[in-house]
Amino acid sequence: MPLSLVGFFLVTLGEIMIGYTVIKVHGRVAKEHKIDNPVISEMSRERKIAISGIVLIILGFILQLPEKFL
Numbered sequence: 001m002p003l004s005l006v007g008f009f010l011v012t013l014g015e016i017m018i019g020y021t022v023i024k025v026h027g028r029v030a031k032e033h034k035i036d037n038p039v040i041s042e043m044s045r046e047r048k049i050a051i052s053g054i055v056l057i058i059l060g061f062i063l064q065l066p067e068k069f070l
Helices: 003-032 037-064
Strands: none
Touching: 003 037
């Protein structure tokens, strides 16, 4: 496996891990209800955007893979 592909895989994995962390934090804070409802509503929307971002990162990774690896 070429070194550039390994680097690309690691960058993508790191981006997904950051997105996952954002989703978990937003979920935990919203579940605690220690903040007002408008903020909880906004965090719920941000959580959906983060999930969409992770899906796009994965799709981008797949589309950029060389054909011999698919």
